[in-house]
Amino acid sequence: MITIALYVTLAMVSAAALLNVYRLVKGPDAPDRILALDTLYINGIALVILLDVALGTRLYLEVALLMAIMGFVGTVALAKYLKRGSVIE
Amino acid sequence: MTLSLVVLLPFLGAIAAPLFAQAGRTAIAIASSVPALLALATLFPMWSTLAEGGAIVQTLEWLPQLGINFSFRLDGLSLMFALLILLIGLLIILYARYYLKPSENIGKFYAMLLCFMGSMLGIVLSSNLLLMMVFWELTSLTSFLLISFWNHKQDARRGARMALAITGGGGLALLAGILLIGRIVGSFELDVVLAAGDQIKAHALYPYALTLVLLGAFTKSAQFPFHFWLPHAMQAPTPVSAYLHSATMVKAGIFLMARLYPALAGTEQWFFMVSFTGMATLLIGAYVALFKHDLKGLLAYSTVSHLGLITLLLGMGTKLAAVAALFHIINHAIFKASLFMAAGIIDHETGSRDMRQINGLWHFMPHTATLAMVAAASMAGVPLLNGFLSKEMFFAEALSLNLPGIWAWVPPIVATLAGIFAVAYSARFIHDVFFNGAPRNLPIYPPHEPPRYMKIPVEILVVACILVGVFPAFSVGPLLQAAASATLGGEVPDYGLAVFHGFNLPLMMSLAAFVGGLLMYSQRHKLFEFHARFREIDEKAVFEAVVSWVVERARSLTALLENGSLQRYATLLVLSAVVVALAPLWGMTLIGSDGLTPIDWPTAIGAAILIFCTFATVYIRRERLTSLIMLSVVGLFVSLTFARLSAPDLAMTQISVEVVTIVLLMLALFYLPSWTPSEDSKARHVRDLTLAGVAGLGMAAVTLAMLTSPFSSISDYFIENSKPGGGGTNVVNVILVDFRGFDTLGEITVLAIAALGIYAMLRNRELQAPSTDGQGHPWAFDAHPTMLKQMSRPLLPLALMVSAYIFLRGHNLPGGGFIAGLITAIALLIQYIASGNHWTQARVNLRYHNVLALGLFFATVAGAASLMFDYPFLTSTFTYLTWPVVGKFEVASALVFDLGVYLTVVGATLLALVSLGKLTPTGRPMSRTEARQES
Amino acid sequence: MNHWLIAPILIPLIGGFLQVFMGYAPLRLRRTLGLITTGLLLASTIILLMMAADGSYRVYAFGNWAPPFGIVMVLDRLAALMLFMTALLGLFSHLYSMGRTDVDSRQFHALFLFQLMGLNIAFLTGDLFNLFVAFEVLLIASYGLLLHGDGKQRTIPGLHYVVLNLIGSAMFLVAVGMIYSVTGTLNMADLAVTIPTLAADKLPLVEAGGMILLVVFALKAALIPLTFWLPKAYAAATAPVAALFAVMTKVGVYAIIRVYTLIFGENAGALAHLGMDWIFPLALLTIVLGMIGMIGSAGLRTLVAWQVVVSVGTILAAFSLLNEAGLSAALFYLVHTTWVAAGLFLVVDMIAAQRGSATDKIVTAPRMPNRTFISVMFMLGAVSATGLPPLSGFFAKLLIMNAATPGVAMAALWAVILLSGFISLVAYSRAGSIVFWRNVEGHINNPEKLTFPHTVGAGALIAMSIAIVVAAGPLSDYTDATAEQLRDASAYTSILDARMVGEDES
Amino acid sequence: MEIAYALIIGTLTFAGVYLVLRARTFPVVVGLTLLSYGVNLFLFSSGRLMTGGQPIIGSTEVYSDPLPQALVLTAIVIGFAMTAFAVVLALRAKADTDDDHVDGTRRTDLPEEAKHTNPPREETGQ
Amino acid sequence: MTAERLGFPQPWLTVALFVVWQFLADGVSGASVVMGLILAIVIPQITHRFWPDHPRLSRPWVLVRYLVVVFYDIIVASITVTILILNPRRPRPAFVSYPLTLNHPLGVTILASTISLTPGTVSSDVSDDGRLLLIHALDVDDEAELIRTIHERYEKPLLEMFQ
Amino acid sequence: MGSLHPVAEWIVSLLLLAGGFFTLVGAIGLVRLPDFYARLHGPTKATTLGVGSVVIASMLYFTLSTGEIAITEILITAFLFLTAPVSANFLAKAAMHLNVERSEETRGQPWEQ
């Protein structure tokens, strides 16, 4: 039961990732691409948690936690670059 | 080791002599003559041994591996040369005392002269060929310094360099020749080599060895076609010319041929190479000498000619010829040295060496003129002077050569012809200088006799000319006998050292030369006109031109190869790796025995995204920000790959590092153009695509082959020992902080150094920041938006908490000091981004240098703790403690090491990022209000 | 446990981070500490040299983990020689830097010491991956050092150097991966044991890995066609850095010697002497290229930089003769050329500081002050580098030429070596006579005074060429013994049996 | 799985090499980053691929090879340090040469050697 | 050192951190309590300088109610937006300037976050003077209605807390 | 997979599917919505309900299958809740700064940056 749900979910998240890649390529502007990247990070988080469930371990949760932190930092830095050029000033 | 003392003394003198520089020229001259006198005194008692044809050999081991030893040999030949070197050397020392001006660096001059003397003695006394080689090249070096003594003159510098290039280069050939001889014989000791003459001559390498040795000898002794350096070396002060270029150094090549005579001579190759070279040199030197207006030039070419004569004699291969050669060595040294000194006196007293200016000096310096005329007569071969005797022997030998057919005529004719020229230029030396009207435009006028003592050396030598000329057997007979015996290896033929041998063919030739020479000189104007039709070649200019040409060619070739293009260098590097790796991999089985495993859809999609975004990063590379965003995706999916394939630690590290890298790249992108121009040619694109494609395909193939082949590794040990031996269940972490903790120490050192290097590189650098972004939008004003600022405040303690958590669990679960450090760094980085450099720095209150140094300190201390128990560095220990409430928990020393890792990462990352951030020009408006105030 | 083995690593490490702590301490204090550090380092390497002289292998197992599981440092004659050579070079270059160079940045001493640390790890390590780490330590420090100093001239050469080495590092990892994927081990002794036992179908990966490794080492050594980054980088570096860099190419050479005598040595079965047939012709070509570069040099720094290229070719040519005599000669030459080239870099720097705007360019300039001392130093260095007697270069080249066995290879080797000597002779005499003797009217503004750090730093390194001659016997005995030790890889592999602390005596 | 993995490494290598060979500093740095991703994945896979075999003792039955993971971790960190340095160096090159070309400002009007052969302006006496 | 620095400069933060630690430790145990306490006390000591204008919550129980409301809204609005996305109908977007009553920056931030978290609205900007909040709404008929809803449901409770 | 009560299995499965669904819808929104500002709403779904459901599923699954409390996941969601609005805000500001295209129907004006 869970196995099936897990795989369907995995498929949906993967499909979501593909769609995000579409937006990443399409743009048209940098904010769109950054947004797509941010969303891909979130997809990544979901994928890692799903992996954890699939494996029945809890050893990858911190990977997901770190992805959340790093995705945020990356997005903020990119957005700041667009606005100000210098990320740290 | 008395013989080594003989060699050593002049060198010691060279060190001592300059100390007397303050005491005046006389003092230093005396000081300089002491070593020579002492050396003579050392040699004197050995004469008795040598007179019977014996030899004294003294050996001290130096480098037996090389076959090079301090072994010296005194026999007739070396004694003859040693005496020439020392006796003429003494006269030169005396002469130079008056020749050099007090203002000149006389200490340096004498020091170098003595060095040269020692080197020459080394050559002639060495009993080891390699040792001789050492001294051989030393004479090249010291003569270089002596010729360029007046190094403010361009001619002197060029002459010196040319001499060094030719003789030094020839020396290298000689070295090769000697090494070959050593190969053949198995030793470099002269005794062995000389005894192995037959073996050498029969050996397949003999032609090479001989050619190389002769190259050395010919260059040193200014044989055609290498003769041209010698006249240009005349830029040296005259004492140097007199010493080096008449009596000693140029004879080193001759000496070498004589020394190796038993080992190398007596073959056809020897005969042709040596005698023909000698013959050519004899003629060319004699011919050119006549036309030189420069007094020293005339003498120089005359020397070339006489050196050719001696070489020719040695080349003839008969024993009598060899004896004649030896005899002429002595005679030439005596009369030529005196002639040079006389020329030096004339130069000294008239300020000129040009025979077109110098005329009628008989009137002004009759004493000097007399001396010079006697010496010149000896050079011409006038009877009752020493030059006559050896020349007669030469004529006799020229006649006795058994060449087939018409060739038999060649040597006598050449000899006579050379004799004619010799008489002519000698006549010119006498007539053109001392008579021939009055001086013209002399810089110093009127000239007068030089100081009394300056003439003494000349007088002594001229007396020697006469003494030998009249009493040959009495004066030089024993020495010549000993030398001949040593040269020929025992048997010395019967030769008569008489003044008069009767009216024979040689005498006729002498007569012919004499008459012909005078006739020729009387007709000199026509000859000069004839000669003037040929453009005179200045060999020095040619040499310089050749060197310049070579330098230019080399320069352009270098510029062509080393063109400063990173693209080329990188291509070469990648290409090299591809080429060498492809060869062994070609035809390798792609799919090994383990076979393939199926792939699930999500993984396939992930892989597809990764591959796609990688290509996209490349495809869109000219749009830099987009490329960077694509790169982020690649980084994210690499991290997911690690997670997917059982590496949580790697996934965490990858994702953290990737974000910091992106931030770094964005910091850089602010200053760099946001577009890459399209500038590479199509050909280059194709080339690079091909190369990259081959590299990529190769790596893919290797990966596939690798992944499908069976495998076992040392890792089972780590898995088994991680818990019991390392006290942790996270094997990767235990490897990092324990099994291979040293790698980690190196790794954090790298990180620390990189940060320090970045800091140092950016310190005091000003970067031009663009005022708009790539599309021309001016930057926004709002630097620190409220929401981010507010959110960043609680984020810091939270992130530190997470960081502490990741750090503490690292030994047993995914995590560890490195990742924790990056989280801390990023938490602080958010503060910098949200609230600015100034605000954050004021609150951090730390120098990141100290943080990273503290990290290294902790890591080192943690590692070194075990040293106290005599366990190796980085040995870790752990124990389990039980506390109330807390329960049982583990305390591991590796945690301290990991703390070092943590601190280093925090310090290094922030130092690097903040250094970059500090580059931002200050004074940019931070808010709309500020902007309004600005405008 | 013989803790001396890690002294050459810990001393500069500790000295290094102390320097970082003391970044804002008075310069005098930092210099004193720096000199103490390099002095202690030299002392420790002398002790190691004496220990290694007995011909045994000493193992230091970090963390008390037995090889092949833990990382081991292995001291043998080769390692000790390299350590000593580097420490001596380090001390005098460091001293020289205190004349002027170290003022430019507070990080200089730390970087300098870390660079020494990286070098020492590279010489001692018995682990392939740790060798990579060592390379990275010494490289990153060298990047920092190379870019040290005012002015813009070193930026682009530095960039090239960095990028090429980053590619090289990537290749190193690929090679490690290839080798590990088959052998399952990283310990060099273990690799030496494992590789001869591999089945034929497993060889291609190891062979490819070994060859890529060779490319990486050749890049470090600046062997043709990977030479071109060197001249500009070395010529642009500040003098003490360039002097220290004289040993950088030798690290590549060292790695080649170590890996291709031990792992791919004559006992490596199908992979014996892997890639060595490439090295000999390339080494000769490298010499030729270096010659061309030398003769065409427009500046003294470039001249010496090309000299470094020539010497790399010479060492590798001798090594690739693949006999003990050649190896011994290569090592003898290596020691000589490292010190002398370093000394020349320093002397050239002193020259440049005396000549105003002419700096080190081979052009006429007003007569320089302090000419006597500097010109004597230059001449000694040039004579030695050229290989003329009576200085060390002559004996080194003699040993190399002696090592060749008759044949085409010998003819080529001799011809190239002698020709390189001739070309150097022409190049140095031309350069020297222009720089020292061809003067124009005028005077130099603010020529540098000769200072103790400069004269002693440069003088000592140049004087080493005399010292080598004096000690030529013992030195060549040592290199002979080293070559003999290296040839017998099975002795090295005995370190796998080393007993750890606390293990039973039985 | 192996084929996909091999393709990933091949692509990363291709992209890395191609970008490293470009003429501007930024793509070169991006190329180095991609190259190091590829290399790290390669080194990682030298211990073979496994799902759910995280080398945490007690978490699974069969563990994947921990050693390459540790090596890659070290390599990632070192690669990060190196990339950081290269990035900053690219900036400095931009500042010093006013261009982001990997060879600095290319002056085609003056050949390299011409700069040296001209006699320098002497500091003649005042 | 002031007593505050030695004690709990930000007591709520300390509590929050303690709770977070229990979450990180996957539940409460002796060890996690001890460690959590240590860190929850130490970390604010280090970071309090980074949070100089830290808030003083006046009515914590309001927070609970607020969270419940927000969660409910998230779920409901998500479904609405889902329908909107999957529907072929083109949405009716609008930029809405929301006049703020709150003046504490953290309060404003929380309000803006809440608005963003509930699907269909994104807080796009806060004016420099902190009086206006720019909201982008994905599909809205009546801007005034939106403003009123936000004020009632979110800003009021926040005003209670950040008095 | 450990043994789970069937009801729990259903709940976990439904939560998982919901998570996947909302994530997918977010992505579809990102593709379909007409302008950047509209698309900015998409990820909020993935963030909030998408990851939120998956996280709850995971917590339930582990807590119920092992009998030990498993709550770390909640921090991930908490973190996303904290940061996603900031990201969105920042991106919107960037978009306004760059003056990206808006769909014609949009009422109101973005602010000048």
Ligand code: NA
């Ligand atoms: Na005349």
Ligand code: NA
């Ligand atoms: Na919302």
